[in-house]
Amino acid sequence: MMPEKQNIFKEGQKISLLVGIVTLFLALFKFIIGYLSNSLLLISDAIHSASDLLVIFTASIGIKIASKPPDEKFPYGYYKAENLATLFISFLIFFAGYEIAIEGYKKLYVISSLKIPFIAVLTAIISMIVSYIIAIYICKVGKKWRMNSLIAVGHERKIDAISSIFVLIGIILGFYNIRYIEGIFSIGISILIFRVGIESMRDAIYALMDFSPKYAKERIRNILGKERNIEGFYDLKLRKSGPFLFGEVKIFVKRRFDVIKAHEIAGKIEEKIKREVKEIDFFTIHIEPYKGRYVKVAIPVDNNKVSNHFGRAEKFLIFNVDREEKRVIEKKEIENLYKDRKMRAGLLCAKFLISEEVNALITKEIGEIAYHMLGDKGVEIYDAVDNVEESINKFIKEGMDRLEKPTKVKE
Known part of the structure; x- marks a missing residue:
């Protein structure tokens, strides 16, 4: 594996670990304050943050496994291990959402009284600000290093910031003993958690079934369409594996070109595709002689x-x-x-x-x-x-x- 890619993986692991630690302390902070203030909303939001924590550490594990070089047993690398872990975590996320939904349903028939409302409100505000700052930072880093797993974690942090807004509103309304508020907002948070689980499961299943992203195909088609040394191409295939893409295509070269020249053309095209589509890890080009009408x-x-x-x-x-x-x-x-x-x-x-x-x-x-x-x-x-x-x-x-x-x- 190239040193540049190894460095990116190491930096990705550092960032995901750092964000994971911050998220862990934030979840514990919300849980403790929620318990002390008797706020089911804060406790539910803490569990939501904990479910995000699992996603963060899954991404960290996936990045670590992805950094392992291909070997005889896994010649295409270990990238799909990240997808398998994400699929497993999605079931845990669903379970967390289910538990919160059940508790929220029970709270519909109970009017809870906050013991220390000011601390609960302040905790929700801190959670919202910290989650949003983390989301912006990790999305920026993910885009810089072209790591889709980090970008996905950044999006989950944005959802956590949004859920904190719901929590803040719910706590304020609950303070005035408005019936059903805490239960309704808890169920609302559980829906957000289900959404995280569905998206995680979808991405994992897509990757395990060799999903072919449309945006990458269009970019590669544009590159091949502008290539003057080929007469055409067909059978372009891409498949997702962890944070990376594998692909292949058949190109037509003029029959006059010898094998060395044809492979030189294919090599330059491959380099250009990898340069333009950063997610590409392996890309195979099959050469066929062109014979126009x-x-x-x-x-x-x-x-x-x-x-x-x-x-x-x-x-x-x-x-x-x-x-x-x-x-x-x-x-x-x-x-x-x-x-x-x-x-x-x-x-x-x-x-x-x-x-x-x-x-x-x-x-x-x-x-x-x-x-x-x-x-x-x-x-x-x-x-x-x-x-x-x-x-x-x-x-x-x-x-x-x-x-x-x-x-x-x-x-």
Whole structure:
């Protein structure tokens, strides 16, 4: 595992541990004050904070496990352990919500009297402020380090701050002996806890079932769509594993590219995707040769025959072929403006054919510089026969041999 990722995991563990300790003291503080002031609302809110504490420590454990490098048993890493732990914790959260809902229902028929209302109100205010500050901080850190588990914890802290607002209102109204208030607000807090449990369970199940996030797919599609060195792509797949994403895609590269060049293109695309979509941990690119329906072909000609000199040919015959219908659909001749150049005539002709967006060249002779320039742009180069029409027919029937190397070293 890369040192940079290890450092991020270590910092993530420190932050989650720090937030966990603060949340633990806050929960205990609310529970003690709730018990002393006879406020079921504060006690319920303390249990809510405790359920958040479980989520925080689960995230911490998940981050720790995720930092373990892949091995022979788990070649894709230990990321899903976080999802399994989250699924388990979600059941505990549901149980906590159920207990609070039952107690709240019982309180609907009891008018409780607060023993020390001022302390209870102050505790609710402190809880609200501390929870909100923690939420803002941990969300900021999570976004900075691209750790979704920390961002999720930050959202849970926001829910805790909101529940503290309900508690504050409930305590004030309960102080004036308004019937049902404490029970109703306790049930309201239990609903918030159920919401936390449902979201935690949903995220865990989605990840365990290889959920594919739409936003990441769209970003990768945009990256691939702007890539000039490929002719297209398909079968893009992503799956979530803990805080990370694994993915794969099939890309079409021009048949002219050799294996080394094709893998070079795939490697650059993979680096770009990982750079743009930070959650990506593994991304596999499968390479397939591209064969489009329409292809634009050039032949250097002299006196209606294939020229013996690519760069010195009188003109270029350029025609479009429909590979499915196996016929020429358009044909034109263009004068070679560079045939009388003393030097680099082949290079200039290659640049001209690239500007014409030619996909294939049929020639008897080509120099090293022109060959590699055309090859780098994905132009397929074939070995011609003397007769132009015969060369065209052989190309349409896919019976031509590829030129695997230049026919001469110098232009």
